[in-house]
Amino acid sequence: MTARSSSETTRVIPEATVARLPVYLRALTALADAGIRTCSSEDLATAAGVNSAKLRKDLSYLGSYGTRGVGYDVDYLRYQIAREIGVTQDWPVVIVGIGNLGHALANYSGFRSRGFRVVALLDADPERHEEIVAGVPVRPFADLEAIAREHAVAIGVIATPAGSAQDVADQMVAAGITSILNFAPAVISVPDGVDVRKVDLSIELQILAYHEQRKAHEHARVDADDHGAAALAVGGDA
Amino acid sequence: MTARSSSETTRVIPEATVARLPVYLRALTALADAGIRTCSSEDLATAAGVNSAKLRKDLSYLGSYGTRGVGYDVDYLRYQIAREIGVTQDWPVVIVGIGNLGHALANYSGFRSRGFRVVALLDADPERHEEIVAGVPVRPFADLEAIAREHAVAIGVIATPAGSAQDVADQMVAAGITSILNFAPAVISVPDGVDVRKVDLSIELQILAYHEQRKAHEHARVDADDHGAAALAVGGDA
DNA sequence: TAGATTGTTAATCGATTAACAATC
DNA sequence: TAGATTGTTAATCGATTAACAATC
Numbered sequence: 001m002t003a004r005s006s007s008e009t010t011r012v013i014p015e016a017t018v019a020r021l022p023v024y025l026r027a028l029t030a031l032a033d034a035g036i037r038t039c040s041s042e043d044l045a046t047a048a049g050v051n052s053a054k055l056r057k058d059l060s061y062l063g064s065y066g067t068r069g070v071g072y073d074v075d076y077l078r079y080q081i082a083r084e085i086g087v088t089q090d091w092p093v094v095i096v097g098i099g100n101l102g103h104a105l106a107n108y109s110g111f112r113s114r115g116f117r118v119v120a121l122l123d124a125d126p127e128r129h130e131e132i133v134a135g136v137p138v139r140p141f142a143d144l145e146a147i148a149r150e151h152a153v154a155i156g157v158i159a160t161p162a163g164s165a166q167d168v169a170d171q172m173v174a175a176g177i178t179s180i181l182n183f184a185p186a187v188i189s190v191p192d193g194v195d196v197r198k199v200d201l202s203i204e205l206q207i208l209a210y211h212e213q214r215k216a217h218e219h220a221r222v223d224a225d226d227h228g229a230a231a232l233a234v235g236g237d238a
Numbered sequence: 239m240t241a242r243s244s245s246e247t248t249r250v251i252p253e254a255t256v257a258r259l260p261v262y263l264r265a266l267t268a269l270a271d272a273g274i275r276t277c278s279s280e281d282l283a284t285a286a287g288v289n290s291a292k293l294r295k296d297l298s299y300l301g302s303y304g305t306r307g308v309g310y311d312v313d314y315l316r317y318q319i320a321r322e323i324g325v326t327q328d329w330p331v332v333i334v335g336i337g338n339l340g341h342a343l344a345n346y347s348g349f350r351s352r353g354f355r356v357v358a359l360l361d362a363d364p365e366r367h368e369e370i371v372a373g374v375p376v377r378p379f380a381d382l383e384a385i386a387r388e389h390a391v392a393i394g395v396i397a398t399p400a401g402s403a404q405d406v407a408d409q410m411v412a413a414g415i416t417s418i419l420n421f422a423p424a425v426i427s428v429p430d431g432v433d434v435r436k437v438d439l440s441i442e443l444q445i446l447a448y449h450e451q452r453k454a455h456e457h458a459r460v461d462a463d464d465h466g467a468a469a470l471a472v473g474g475d476a
Numbered sequence: 477t478a479g480a481t482t483g484t485t486a487a488t489c490g491a492t493t494a495a496c497a498a499t500c
Numbered sequence: 501t502a503g504a505t506t507g508t509t510a511a512t513c514g515a516t517t518a519a520c521a522a523t524c
Contacts, residue, residue: 016515022444026423040481049425053517060483068482069524085444086451093443100342107338110423110440115447154450155443178453179446185264185348187287195449197442202348204435205331205393206260206323208417209353211433212392213324215416254491278505290505291493298507306506307500 013084017058021085023048024055028078040071087115092151094177096168097160098123098131098138101183105159106134119151124164141171148175155179162186169196251322255296259323261286262293266316278309325353330389332415334406335398336361336369336376339421343397344372357389362402379409386413393417400424407434 013021027047031039041059045052059065065080066072082088093116095102105111106121121133124141131138139147147153156172158165158180165184172180179195182188185203190196265285269277279297283290297303303318304310320326331354333340343349344359359371362379369376377385385391394410396403396418403422410418417433420426423441428434 014514018448019441019445021448022438022441023425025444026441027425041483042481047425049427051517053519054515056481056483057516064483066482067524068522069480071481084448086447087444089451091443091447091450100345104338104342105439108439111443114440114444116440116443155446179450181442181446187261187265187285189287193453195446197446199437199439199442200260201343201346201437202352202354203257203260203264204419204437205329205349205354206263206325206352207257208393208419208433208435209324209329210256210259210322212329212417213327215431252490279507280505289493291495292491294505294507295492302507304506305500306498307504309505 011061013061017061020048020050020054020058021081023050024058025078025081025085025087028074028081032074032078037074038071039074041066044072044077089115091116091155092119092153093117093155093157094120094122094144094147094153095157095159096122096141096144096172097158097164097184098128098133099159099161102159103133105157105183106136116155119153120147122147124160141168144171145175148172148177153177155181158182158184158188160184249299251299255299258286258288258292258296259319261288262296263316263319263323263325266312266319270312270316275312276309277312279304282310282315327353329354329393330357330391331355331393331395332358332360332382332385332391332410333395333397334360334379334382334410335396335402335422336366336371337397337399340397341371343395343421344374354393357391358385360385362398379406382409383413386410386415391415393419396420396422396426398422 024044027044031044031047036043039047041052041056045055048055059077062080062084065077079088093111095105095118098106098121102121102123106118111118118134118136120143121136121138122141122144123129123138126140128138129140148156153175154177156168156177156179158168158172160168162185165182165186166188168184169180169182169188169190173190173194178193180188180190180197182196182198183200185200188196262282265282269282269285274281277285279290279294283293286293297315300318300322303315317326331349333343333356336344336359340359340361344356349356356372356374358381359374359376360379360382361367361376364378366376367378386394391413392415394415394417396406396410398406400423403420403424404426406422407418407420407426407428411428411432416431418426418428418435420434420436421438423438426434
């Protein structure tokens with residue numbers, strides 16, 4: 001009996017699709033809050049900011065939860081996506097590094113409302129161990145393993161400076177954490193089987209700057225060409 | 239004379255490459271800080287967390303800045319990438335929404351060090367207009383257009399609740415801002431020519447939760463199969 | 477039945493990767 | 501020259517899109 005022989009069919013959902021499922025979930029929640037019971041793929045796609053072909057293709061990886069000629073039942077589809085993502089269950093989370101960003105993350109209401117429960121805030125600085133942030137006391141970083149084991153924490157958030165990120169990641173892995181959300185501006189390496197996602201504020205701004213610069217060049221180039229055309233017209237008179 | 243006739247060759251850099259250039263820039267800065275003057279594509283790829291084939295392919299879109307048999311001059315390559323991204327120049331930025339996250343963003347040192355200068359903090363709440371955050375006074379949201387025009391702001395950051403995001407985006411566009419970094423958990427629509435990037439904290443966690451859940455299922459499945467095999471062995475004795 | 481809309485197919489597009497000729 | 505490493509090619513892979521048969 002091999003793992004492959006299991007009765008459960010392992011659907012493989014493309015990574016690009018996985019990344020959009022939470023967007024659909026949020027859009028469905030907004031529709032439900034607006035009292036809408038049924039929607040077409042076109043409606044939902046608009047609410048989620050994608051085109052309807054992509055939405056239908058994405059949903060097709062989960063199953064057939066719509067009705068041809070009718071559309072989707074908002075609550076039903078919402079539940080199916082939530083179940084697929086795993087947000088119908090509770091996910092204990094620890095945040096390491098309680099500076100400005102750590103504070104903001106600890107206070108972020110969007111976590112708790114989606115099943116993420118901040119069970120501990122950790123910081124290496126003893127000065128911070130008096131603090132209570134968002135109702136949770138800040139504890140020494142050394143307590144990580146005990147806390148992670150006690151609460152069966154699977155997800156850790158790194159909000160430390162870049163220099164500490166790898167060490168924190170190593171300790172998280174040692175404590176049995178297998179998913180890491182890294183806000184530190186540093187590349188961290190982890191063993192196979194551990195997932196890391198990276199959010200980098202200054203990288204996002206730099207990507208925008210690149211496009212902004214291209215727009216500026218494009219305008220300058222068009223302007224220069226306009227002047228060229230004008231000069232040519234004037235030159236014709238000379 | 240058409241725009242296409244311009245002497246400047248418009249290199250098209252793939253979006254996936256653009257998103258990695260800031261990562262390379264940061265890795266090169268780290269190498270330079272460590273006193274390293276020259277590096278191979280393998281060295282830099284390791285520092286950036288990608289494979290060397292991808293790195294070389296990415297750099298090839300910018301030009302030929304390496305030396306075969308030798309590698310890359312760290313400072314030279316760093317300058318070329320910085321120029322390509324546009325971070326050799328100064329980018330005035332406004333942040334709208336000075337809650338927990340807005341505070342953290344205003345205080346984030348990684349912005350200023352990369353040429354992003356926070357010229358104004360704006361908030362709709364009059365209670366906040368007394369505050370000074372990171373040396374910058376919080377001003378009324380109504381001042382957006384005047385400030386944006388005065389400082390030629392091209393990039394705006396939205397750190398408001400979801401409900402205000404579209405309105406803020408509209409006002410930003412009206413004020414001449416053409417790049418928006420949106421932290422609000424909402425889809426915003428903008429006219430053509432305006433770039434939007436979205437950072438969504440809870441979506442990142444949900445993506446991790448999906449993979450975490452799959453790992454848990456995988457383990458449960460393998461365990462079940464193991465038990466199945468054990469039962470089969472026992473069954474053979476019955 | 478007629479109209480509407482899904483789920484799927486197939487074509488296209490873009491990104492990744494390995495391999496290696498070019499060349500220092 | 502011999503060894504090292506880039507820049508490029510070509511193959512592969514994955515994601516997107518349009519179109520439409522299936523079906524409510």
